[in-house]
Amino acid sequence: MSAVHPIGGPIAGPIAEIGETRLLPAHLTPALVSEQVTSVTERPARWGWWLYFGISLLFLGVLAVSVSYLFWEGIGVWGNNSPIAWAWDITNFVWWIGIGHAGTLISAILFLFRQRWRTSINRFAEAMTIFAVICALLFPLIHVGRPWHIYYTLPLPNQMGMWPNFKSPLLWDVFAVGTYFTVSLLFWYVGLIPDLATARDRARSLFRKRVYGFAALGWRGSHRHWRHYERAYLILAGLSTPLVLSVHSVVSFDFATSVIPGWHSTIFPPYFVAGAVFSGFAMVMTLMLIARQVFGLKDMMTLQHLELMNKIMLVTGSLVGFAYATEFFVAMYSGNEYERYAFTNRATGPYWWAYWIMLSCNVLSPQLFWFKRWRTSLPVMFVVSILINIGMWFERFVIIVTSLHRDYLPSSWGYFRPTLVDVGCFLGSLGLFFTLFALFIRWVPQIAMFEVKAILPGAQPNQHRHRVERHEPGHHAPPALASREA
Amino acid sequence: MTSASAVSTRPVLLLAEFETPDAIIGAAEHVRNAGYQKWDVHTPYPVHGMDAAMGLSDSRLGWIVLACGLSGLLAAVSMMQWMNGHDYPLVIGGKPPAAYASMVPIMFELTVLIAAFGATFGMLGLNQIPRHHHPVFYSERFEACSNDKFFISIEAEDAQFDPNATRAFLEGLTPSYLELVEEAEPSPAGHPASRAEGMR
Amino acid sequence: MQLFRRSLNHLPLALVVGVGGLGAALTVGIWYYFSPRNLQVGYTPKQPIPYSHKLHVGELGLDCRYCHSNVERSPEAMIPPTQTCMGCHAVVRPDSPRLAALRDSWKSGNPVPWVRVHKLPEHAYFDHSVHLPAGVGCATCHGRIDQMDEVRLEMPLAMGWCLECHRDPGPHLRPQTELTNMSWKRDEASTVLAAVSVAAAGVRPPEHCTGCHR
């Protein structure tokens, strides 16, 4: 089927791709795109931004205080204990990592699937990924008893002649998350280069010009560059796709490879990935709704974009629900008394409330999106996206804490209560996230302008010429449709 | 910027501006057919079909990435086998010190990591960026390139370049704007002045 | 407009060279300067009494075990009690000013505050009495004490260094008769070597954690 034709055109081919219906309003021109997107970074910030930034900074301060106190006194200032050696720390880690999945997913997978509507939101989502992963990385670093020895986890030559244990899922984490962060960062920056050039050229003051100019690496839109650029982008997308899937799979190995009832489960990798995408989309949604309201980017983040995302949330949410059901079924069907107890205990034990919060937020609330009326209502989707964020946090809490607090020997069963420092570290990480985000939306073009421009009506040469070139070697589709036919 | 200084200047390139993708792709084909070598097309976003129009070959980036990926894989395997299997073998959970199964995740991660480096820096390398200083930037008008205008630049270096002939040739392509970008001979003063003379 | 000088186009090159070079320098620097080989070897503190091993061992030829008498039956070789010193110095140079501190200690009963040179961290448990029977000589870890006026740390007492020998003890062992012989050289041709290697065959030093850490 024809992959390339003016975006506004009729739906061609047997498959009605989501991306092929009209996404962007007809009046949008390249110049308008540049104007709308870049002007956000050019205008003086509104008081709303300052308020938001101020609050974020406040929470960042909370983080600083909590972590300093933690380092001074030791892990004991948290509620962790034996048997619940991991609690909020790893819960937050997994939660953030999950959130960090949407970005690369949207950029990479939707890119490979040629979902053109992604262009409006991928920059945004990628940024979110990077900040989320930063927050995620924070927790493994501070949750260890002796953070000043954390470098033991890296394969560095040392006088002890000791090496890390490559059998440990925790070490797999180090590499997986590290790789994920690096690749996402590269992916993001590569995507940014042309738009930084735009920002450079639109800038008035020499200072701004210099700053953006430096960041744009002297990009001059040369087509000889575009050629490699697109290929690089395609490859990065290709690499990121399995990476995204691998990262949360590896994170799930922390649990799946253990012997603890409720952790020791083969379903974890797919289940975690689905959950991650789920929570990631929810977070993107929350942020987009705000940004689009505050910065008037309604033209590019259209209601249809939001609806499409809601559909994905409906699917992933149901997947997660299915995973919950499967877990229960397997536990009961296995006849393993420990497994059975672990799951009955989740639903009816001391932490029953956490379990039911998780279930209602993650499985029930997205079901609203079966109905177009709610799928397209801003307030509804905002509330639901928040609910999902909460629910996914509780999912990790349920998996980690309720599985640990009652495992094999009843004599060692315990109960976990968070302390103020636990709360401080969590809220603090939110502060870190939103601070970074505030800076991002203020200084960086938050929509991939060149990609949007490329799919505007009439942005590409017309059909006739195109058909001619089809058969010529070295043809490249623009990024939005960058999969070579053959 | 137009500096009326007396310093001797030399032309570096001719810059032709076009309004639409169709125009630029057509123009590109002509320039290619005219047999120019050192020329380029500047667009705010990738205009597809341009490779053919400019007669460019396929990108070699893929091979670089493949090489990087494989070396990443090799590095991972050898590192883990040597550290856990050879240099300090320890009994962990009753398993053999050098167990491949448990090393798969990190093999994968390092492969991807190094490959990604290959893709990014390979691209930068092939494009020879970062290059912050380039003659086209002398042109005020060129700033529109990152917004919505399309440009063709033919460098003075090119064997066929002749200030008048080439200019005539470009005029023939009916650009919306044409400009000769000149640059001062590198002087001890360092920062070269430039003169861009517009015409319609 | 041209924002940057042409010279900035050398940035990539500069980055590659600069960052690469700096990284290499740092690695090498840390590798060398932060290693016990650099940080610990050569430590030669001032001792309360200028006791010279060179004189007592090198020239007078005292056996190590005369003073460090525990070395064969205890984890600690033991710094000799004042008593031991006085054993001779009650008559030899009884009023040498350099021995004032010793005599004070003998009178007052307060110990001589020697400064520790060969120190292992608290979590490492080294046992002299098991290394001797295995054929590890004094000089192997303490160097040529017999040539030192002031005791000086010769070897980096670091885990990696211990492991070198624990992994392949053979080349480091010597016949029981030569344990305290400071000048003993390993002579590949010699006949005793056969005996050593035989003995070495029976020596299986631990390489697991609790071999040394408890």
Place this chain on the structure above:
Amino acid sequence: MTNDRVFWRSLEAKAQPEQARERATGSDVVKQSIDAPGLIRLRRRQFLSLSGAISALVGIGCSIRRPVEKIMPYTEMPADVTVGVPSHYASVLTRRGEALGVVVQSSEGRPTKVEGNPEHPGSAGGTDLQAQAALLDLYDSERARTPTLQGAPRTYAEVDAVLAELAGQLAASGGAGLRVLSEPSLSPTFVRLRAALAAKLPNAVFHTYAPVSDSNERAGTQLAFGRPLLVQHRLAGAQVIVALDSDFLMTETGSVEAARGFANGRHMDSAAGKQPNRLYAVEPTLSVTGSNADHRLSLPAQSIAAYAKALAAALVGQGISLGALDSELGRPELAGVASPWTLAVARDLAEHRGASLVIAGSRQPAAVHALAHAMNSALGNVGRTVVYVTPVDAEEPLHFPDIASLARDMAAGKVQTLLVLGGNPVLDAPADVQFKEALAKVPLSLCLSGWRHETGELCTWHVPQAHALESWGDQVSRIGAYSVQQPLISPLFKGRSDTSLLAALLAPAASAVSERDPYLLVKATAAMHGADDERRWQRLLQRGVGPRNVSQITLGGLSLQTAAIQSALRALPEAAQLGLDSLEVVFLADNKLLDGRHANNAWLQELPDPITRITWDNAALIAPSTAQALGVASGDMLRLTSSDARSIEIVAWVQPGQAPGSIGLPLGWGRKRGGKHALGAGFDVYPLRTSGAPHFTAGVKLAKLGTRYPLSQTQEHDVMEGRPIALDATLDAYREHPNFGQRGSPDPSPPPLWKTQDYSQGPQWGMAIDLNRCVGCSACVIACQSENNIPVVGKDQVARGRAMAWLRIDRYYVGDDADQPEVAFQPVSCQHCEQAPCENVCPVNATSHSPEGLNDIAYNRCIGTRYCMNNCPYKVRRFNFLNNNLDIPETQKMVHNPDVTLRFRGVVEKCTYCVQRIQSSKIAAKREGRELKDGDVVTACQQACPAEAITFGDIRDATSAVSRAREVDRNYALLAEVGTRPRTRFLGKVRNPNPEMVG
């Protein structure tokens, strides 16, 4: 088997489910403020570590080795010291009425570990937890450091002056107005001196008092045989044991020996046809002994006498006549008690004449003891399972009347001078004698005690008492074994011993040193006990125990004073009617603190009570049914008011097995003085105790205060949830399925996916724990704490689930009746799995396996991810959540075992099978050029265990004790189905119920 039984989740679950959830979540077990502990302040240690780090940074480049470390050699080498090699000395400690022979390890002159002395009959190589914890008492920085006069510090010279002056005056007055109050003594030297003093000062009066003692036992023998005798049980030979309110395995005199004997009598070695003994326990409160009983009947303490009579009557029914007593006994049944409890038990006893034993507890009145003696002699047990011994101190009076008379005289102003040699009467004298008020009327009082406690503070003079490990002394064990208590270290705070004080009064400073120096005095006594020359003396010191003086043992030929017993039985008060408004309280010797003398011992404080699992507190133990009727829940604050209007406030604890209508009150808690650990821990119940009814009293009213009090437990869940954990079987079931262990906890042993580790070389360490021998006394737990420098974390941290014990004893309730639970104990420490889940997950290789099968851990490599804790199915790994070695007083640092690293915060730790002992044994063997032999390596827990429940050694050597133990058919691996292949094996417990009483 256990898992066919009915379980209740926890008590409240049986009663009211929603409360159960609350309890199970522990939400009201302890009230935790959500905020983190403490404020940021630059603590000393932190400051040091900080500055240390800084100086280290500064030092980089020149040398990291800053600050300079000094070596302090001896000036003169002591004869018997090898630097770096600990030496061992025999000594003896007192434990209630029994001497406990010990061997103390000394590292460079400081005692670092207490072990039992295998040569000593009272110990037989085992110890109890108080003996293990003795070191911490010794190094307690809060012990009194100087003598005081009215609280003002004085010198010992002044003390000596006063004593000399006093001696003068007394000599003149013949000791008029002098009273000496001491604790019951096992020391011939002390008794000798006291007698001499009495002879010298005819007008002086000597008193003896201890709140928890064997006074009733003496009264019993006095009553039964007309002379005071000590009762010595030989449990190993007893097939049927009836314990009448006697906790002979834990708090009674001679528990160490008893535990050994009991375990031996219970031991089941495969189906060797040997019949294990059977224990019936009748008691008001669930004791350790009751937990080990095959049949347990909870009766109020006041009804025990009636039960004893009914049992005796039943015996008569079995043709075992008690002679003239028969008429006295009444009917062989007791209201509210199932008839088998008299008839079947009597039949069982009758069938085992000469191999049975009736034991009366020290709480029970003389008559009950006498009746027990009567039954034993009628059953022909005397000389077989029970012997009678002449006590060292034949003059010892009955404690409660004695202290009462003393207090009366003091109040009446008849006492000019009072010497309190040990003990703490102001705290623990019966409330009604008002000792405190009486003391105020004594012009000159001198108190000798280790701590400036309640009494020490109120006496004119207080003189620090030397610890048993600091002073010369001697003791005679129950069966007449003489042993010398030799000091391991010169008194840290220059304390004095009771003998030296007596000597000072006896012999004026002028007199010969031999009459004043405790060493010489003891040596003189030893001479009378056979060590009459230097060689024998040295030998005595070495062995720690001299030849037994059998003359003291009376194997029989004692005539029962039936008439006296008869009248005593008649005089027994009728059991009062118990009801919700008239409850019985029973005063219990505490499992850990006894009468309170160990209250400042943090190890004991943090040790969970063997039964309640409560740390740092005592509580009023109430039967579930009673609690429900009264609407009382664990953690509620109560006021208990006795019939004579005395009252205390104490927290409630609902305790399965407590007799309905009866409340158990552990003594010795809630101290007002005597160290920071003692203060504020638990509740003082002495104010309720009167000389009239010092052991139990009825008519107590209970009122809820409406407030709650947080209790810290180490185990909050009481039942096994039907899981195969602490496996047991009845004798029949065992005979049917000798391998019930492996049936219960099968090892799937799936084919390995990889080439498994080869463990065929070198020694392969393994352990076997016999649940059939383990009585749950917890001595091993303290032994482990002492050997491995395990820190104490305090009540709040325990409540947060951060107790550090490497070895814990899990206690589960089994059975379907909350008022009559069966109990299962299971010691759990690192199982040293051959396929250890913890090792796989450590990212930094901090924990790995040694070729000898040990699960190693290198503290200094650990970064504290705690992943290994999560992945340990046995939950035996402990994490230093905070810096637990912060601010340890200098003196207390001396308690640390130099062979074990102190762990810093942020590090995981766990049982290492005492790897330091393994290493030193291996090194010793290498040094001596020999192979390790079985028994060379003994772990701390194994060595401490009085019941020999733990065996350890090389499982590769088929002949080793541990290999043989692991081959016993009862063996099983805990959670074998997880596939961890533990090196520790358990031997399932065999219960031996009376077929007549089953069902």
